[in-house]
Amino acid sequence: MRVVPVLLLAWSGAIQAAPEVVSLEQASALYEQHCLSCHGVNRLGGAGPALLPESLSRLKPDEARAVIHDGRPASQMAAFGDRLDAAQIDGLVNYLYQPAATPPTWSDDDIRTSHRILADVKALPSTPQHGADPLNLFVVVEAGNHHVRVLDGDRFEELANFPSHFALHGGPKFSPDGRFVYFASRDGWVSVYDLHNLTMIAEVRAGLNTRNLAVSNDGRWVLVGNYLPGNLVLLDAHDLSLVKHIPAVAVDGTPSRVSAVYTAPPRDSFVVALKDVKEAWELSYAGTPNFQPRRIPAADFLDDFSFTPDYHYLLATSRKALGGQVIDLDTGEAVTDIPLPGMPHLGSGIYWKRDGQWIFATPNVSKGLISVLDLDTWRLVKEIPTEGPGFFMRSHLNSKYAWTDVFFGPNNDAVHLIDKQTLEVAHTLRPMPGKNAAHVEFTNDGRYALLSVWDTNGALIVYDAKTLEEIKRIPMNKPSGKYNVGNKIEFAEGTSH
Ligand code: DHE
Numbered sequence: 158m159r160v161v162p163v164l165l166l167a168w169s170g171a172i173q174a175a176p177e178v179v180s181l182e183q184a185s186a187l188y189e190q191h192c193l194s195c196h197g198v199n200r201l202g203g204a205g206p207a208l209l210p211e212s213l214s215r216l217k218p219d220e221a222r223a224v225i226h227d228g229r230p231a232s233q234m235a236a237f238g239d240r241l242d243a244a245q246i247d248g249l250v251n252y253l254y255q256p257a258a259t260p261p262t263w264s265d266d267d268i269r270t271s272h273r274i275l276a277d278v279k280a281l282p283s284t285p286q287h288g289a290d291p292l293n294l295f296v297v298v299e300a301g302n303h304h305v306r307v308l309d310g311d312r313f314e315e316l317a318n319f320p321s322h323f324a325l326h327g328g329p330k331f332s333p334d335g336r337f338v339y340f341a342s343r344d345g346w347v348s349v350y351d352l353h354n355l356t357m358i359a360e361v362r363a364g365l366n367t368r369n370l371a372v373s374n375d376g377r378w379v380l381v382g383n384y385l386p387g388n389l390v391l392l393d394a395h396d397l398s399l400v401k402h403i404p405a406v407a408v409d410g411t412p413s414r415v416s417a418v419y420t421a422p423p424r425d426s427f428v429v430a431l432k433d434v435k436e437a438w439e440l441s442y443a444g445t446p447n448f449q450p451r452r453i454p455a456a457d458f459l460d461d462f463s464f465t466p467d468y469h470y471l472l473a474t475s476r477k478a479l480g481g482q483v484i485d486l487d488t489g490e491a492v493t494d495i496p497l498p499g500m501p502h503l504g505s506g507i508y509w510k511r512d513g514q515w516i517f518a519t520p521n522v523s524k525g526l527i528s529v530l531d532l533d534t535w536r537l538v539k540e541i542p543t544e545g546p547g548f549f550m551r552s553h554l555n556s557k558y559a560w561t562d563v564f565f566g567p568n569n570d571a572v573h574l575i576d577k578q579t580l581e582v583a584h585t586l587r588p589m590p591g592k593n594a595a596h597v598e599f600t601n602d603g604r605y606a607l608l609s610v611w612d613t614n615g616a617l618i619v620y621d622a623k624t625l626e627e628i629k630r631i632p633m634n635k636p637s638g639k640y641n642v643g644n645k646i647e648f649a650e651g652t653s654h
Contacts, residue, residue: 179248187241187249199257207344207365208253209261209385221250263345263365263386268399271362278351278358278395283336285353287316292643293601294352296338298325301613301634305329305340307355310600310641313619313629317355322346327369328640328653330420332376332394335642339379339394341370347381349397352642359397363390368415373442374422380440382415382429389415389429389440391448401448407434408452416460417504419654421468424486428471430459437462437471437484453489456482463503464654465532466515472530474503483535496537499524505549507559507651508532509577518575520547520561527561529580539580544568549596552651553644555603556622558583559651562595569593572608574625584625588618598652601643609636 179187188200192208200208213221225246228236237246285291293310303324307317322342330339337358340348345364350357363370364383371380372394379392383405391400405413413433421428425443429450437459438450455473462473471484474497481497484490499521506519515532520543527541527550545566552559558574572594574584588594592612599606599622606622609615617636619629644652 177244179244179251181248181252181255184245184248184252187245188252192249199259199261200253201257201261201263201365207261209257209365210254213253218250218254221253222246225249261365261385263362265399265402268361268363268390268402272359272398273361274359274396275357276351276354276359281351281354281356283353287353287355289316290601291335291352292646294335294642295598295607295639296329296352296642297617297633297639298329298340298637299633299635300325300611300637301615304634305350306633307352308631308639310605313631315631319350319357322348322360325637326367327417328638328645330370330372330379331640331642331645332372333374333646334376335646337376337394338640338642339370339372341367341381343367345383345385347379347392347397349379349394361392361397361399363392363399364388369417371418371420371427373427374420374425375442378427378442378446380418380420380427380429382418384414384432387412387414387433389418403440403448403450405429405431407431407436417462419462419464421464421486422648423468428462428464428486430462430473432458432460434458437473439486451489453484453486454491455484456491456494461501461503463506463517463519465517466508466650470532472503472506472517474501493535495530495535497521497528499526499528499546501528502548505653507550507552507653509552509554509559509650511578511580518550518559520550520564522546522548522565525563525566527575541575541580541582543573543582544571544585549638549653551597551599551606551653552577553599553603553606553622554650556599556606556651558622560597560606560608562597564593564595569595572597586620586625588627589616596638598639598641599644601641607639609633609639611635611637 196208226238289309295308297306305321324343326343345362345367347363348360363381366385368382379394381390387405389403411434413431416430416432418429427440429438435455437453440448459473474481481495483492500523501519508517518529525543525545529538545563545568547562548564550561563571572586573582576583589610592610596609606620608618617631
């Protein structure tokens with residue numbers, strides 16, 4: 158598969174004497190002269206990614222400046238520091254972060270034109286060709302160099318290593334049999350990869366700025382949630398061909414971005430959170446679906462959510478509100494508010510049984526605490542103090558610990574292991590002191606826990622989940638999430654859905 162450039166500015170001119178401050182008009186001319194051929198008209202992307210504020214939100218201006226000046230390793234983006242002076246680079250960076258003059262659009266035709274079939278699935282063997290246990294493979298997103306690795310989860314050996322689109326975000330999702338894995342990149346690309354044959358099958362650009370995707374539990378549909386344009390894009394899961402798009406518009410006509418979309422297997426439906434209007438949507442995929450959203454009024458905007466184990470309730474939050482909300486998916490009623498004061502990252506929340514009762518625990522991105530809720534009473538059972546705000550949390554049915562990172566702040570090299578019954582921090586690990594430790598996933602049997610060190614010179618570290626002994630350290634460039642095929646397709650307790 159091709160290497161995807163991060164910022165691909167094609168230089169085609171001589172050095173010019175530049176003014177001290179480059180105006181937006183001058184920067185726009187620089188863009189047209191040097192960048193447009195790869196990054197597209199109106200900065201909407203092409204061979205290179207879109208360069209709009211919406212798609213650059215994760216890249217700080219200083220980082221963009223450095224990329225233009227120095228280029229980016231493992232991409233086609235060359236260094237321009239010897240050809241563009243500081244004022245020109247500053248002007249370009251300033252220009253890239255300005256909203257587009259004409260609102261960006263991405264039509265059905267654009268989606269269809271971007272669609273590429275890369276392998277003929279029917280001509281490929283339908284059984285695993287790699288000799289490893291197909292239910293114990295790990296798909297690891299290596300964010301630092303925009304690659305994906307496939308690991309054998311028994312031997313922790315690499316089976317494949319391939320380039321991804323720019324900035325994959327959210328967990329990859331799997332077909333119900335675990336054969337296919339679906340990726341979404343922040344700049345709208347969706348890809349499907351065949352894990353039996355270790356081959357990319359198809360890709361399509363479903364939007365300009367994408368949140369995440371979900372795969373229906375019958376393996377027929379992929380639903381993509383977009384920020385830009387604010388819509389849902391329904392794809393045929395077999396080849397990613399476009400079925401239709403569904404504008405994210407509230408009952409009163411207000412447009413919205415899509416915060417997230419998940420599949421709810423026992424309900425045979427997709428559940429969608431909308432970011433700018435107070436509605437959640439449910440779209441059934443049972444039988445011959447028409448994908449008309451069922452609108453559920455919400456007490457607040459939904460930035461993120463999680464389900465109860467039976468998928469009866471939705472636990473949702475809003476970054477603007479102080480707490481959380483519970484919505485009954487059957488009746489469509491808002492049940493109660495829940496006290497979640499630290500900006501919970503509910504998509505990373507997990508549940509387990511304690512004294513016979515389901516409890517739910519979530520990290521918080523603005524406070525160093527884990528919020529633990531009783532799922533019968535919605536009562537806050539405990540706030541467990543941590544060494545700083547966290548992002549991800551993981552456990553396994555066979556593990557007595559819930560692992561959670563300290564993603565932000567000076568202690569971001571720490572990982573806490575919380576005893577699932579006492580709700581106390583039982584152990585704190587510092588896998589690589591001074592480097593950010595984050596995101597854990599267990600092997601299918603729960604025997605080993607794989608942890609990321611998010612650093613250019615980082616690693617994926619395999620721990621014995623009981624003795625906490627380090628088993629293996631695989632050097633990697635900012636490995637972000639890792640996903641165990643079996644845990645994912647079983648929607649196992651302790652992992653993200
Ligand atoms: Fe994520 C999952 C939202 C920033 C890495 N993140 C998710 C999901 C949502 C979400 C809704 C669940 C989707 C899914 O898995 O299908 N993330 C947000 C944000 O709103 C936020 C705070 C701001 C933003 O920029 O969008 C945000 N996320 C980040 C990051 O900065 C992270 C740390 C680095 C990155 O890659 O962008 C990041 N998010 C992740 C990862 C997952 C994720 C690795 C999958 C977790 C999993 O285990 O399933």
